[in-house]
Amino acid sequence: MNSAAVQEKSFSFAVRIVNLCRYLQAERKEYVLSKQLLRSGTSIGANVAESQQAQSRSDFINKLNIALKEAYETNYWLRLMFETKYLNTQEFESIIADCKELEKLLIAIIKTTKE
Numbered sequence: 147m148n149s150a151a152v153q154e155k156s157f158s159f160a161v162r163i164v165n166l167c168r169y170l171q172a173e174r175k176e177y178v179l180s181k182q183l184l185r186s187g188t189s190i191g192a193n194v195a196e197s198q199q200a201q202s203r204s205d206f207i208n209k210l211n212i213a214l215k216e217a218y219e220t221n222y223w224l225r226l227m228f229e230t231k232y233l234n235t236q237e238f239e240s241i242i243a244d245c246k247e248l249e250k251l252l253i254a255i256i257k258t259t260k261e
Contacts, residue, residue, distance in 0.1 A: 149198060152251050156191035156213070159244050163187030163220070166241065176232050179223060186219040190248060207259055214252040221245050 163184060170180040190213045197209035224245060228238040 149194075149255070152248075152255060153191070153194055153198065155244075155251065156194045156248060159248055160188040160191040162241060162244065166237075170227070170232060174232055176227075179227055179230075179232065183220065183223040183227065186216045186223060187245075189213070189216040190220065194252075203259065207256055210252055210256050210259075214249065214256065217245060217249045217252060221249070 164187075167180040167184040167187075170176045170183075193209050193213035193216060197206050197213070200206035200209055221242065224233070224238065224242050227233045228235075228242075233241075
């Protein structure tokens, strides 16, 4: 997996998160959890983008590790919103699959870069 692909996937995921949070606030009147989700979900792509200008290999790995932590946090908020009925099964399964895919991609890139 090249870095351009993970950049594109993380950006597309951020767009989905922004749209989901807009929906949660407008339709479900949920403001607190959705702000947490917005922060972590958009931070993944921001850290991936930042990694492209890393000053060293360790800086690159560090930025991707931060992106991975944000992906894990996003996974948490999505599961919480599903369990508290802010997201239905279809909404949840669609976006959690993307989140898990990003987690796997980031883990693979970090592992490959460390080798």
